[in-house]
Amino acid sequence: MQKSLNIDPGKCTGCLQCEMACSYEHTGTFNPSRSYIKVFTFHHEGRFAPYTCTQCDEAWCMRACPVDAISVDMATGAKVVSDDKCVGCKVCTIACPFGTINYSQATGKVVKCDLCGGDPQCAAACPTDAITYVDADWTGYDRMLASAAKSLPSAEATAG
Template identity: 40%
Template sequence: MNYRFVVDPSLCTGCRTCELACAFSHSKNLKPGKSRIYPLSHAKDKYVPVTCLQCNDAACVKSCFFDALKRNEETGAIELNLGRCVKCRACVAACPFGCALIDDIHDEIVKCDLCKGDPACAHFCPTKALRYTRLPI
């Protein structure tokens, strides 16, 4: 866990490139998946890219009865094991930040997994509002 996903809303222009990058990098059966990141406007021309905060004491992990959500100690991301998920939507209802999502097209629950340690959105963000940086140790 030497890396952190850094979101700097002051640099975000709301271009939504991150959404496209996320949806296409998570495509399945030639269909783009649901984006795990949402640049939402909270005031005129002011955007905040909202994505999973990978909380330490995460409500989604607590709410899952089947241990489908587990932290990947290497990347620090809470990953969803779809094989164990029964789509009860407890995590979607429990997340206080609304970052566990329902993908209606593929009929599954999705959440940000930091692309297994190489987030596509950070690669594509033109203003570098999203970064994946090494922590100073």
């Protein structure tokens, strides 16, 4: 059974442990600005919303890449960037309608969530279970994915 990140914004306290864990896992530094998961703050509502790649089926980033630098990790289903192949052209960063693959000026490559190879550190670090790593058919995940893809007509019109 493939697993997926499930995010429940209602449980997020905005502690940013996920951002710290993610940046440490991927860059070796505790630097939230280099985290692949981002917690958005809604002051008016008093809410926080962690947000990262849903590893969507459309894989807009993967399809737009001109040099075949993004591939599917067969074990986790994550769309993974190969640093060896990525030339830093950034086409994927405008192709992804969710804004979850981004250019890193520090590395000259694009970066995105890779599910840490099957042991996502954001979920491990989250003290309130706002981020969990669960079976992909769990309904909460479906709702998140459906919300993310809500009314994106490209996804419907070209679903093969």
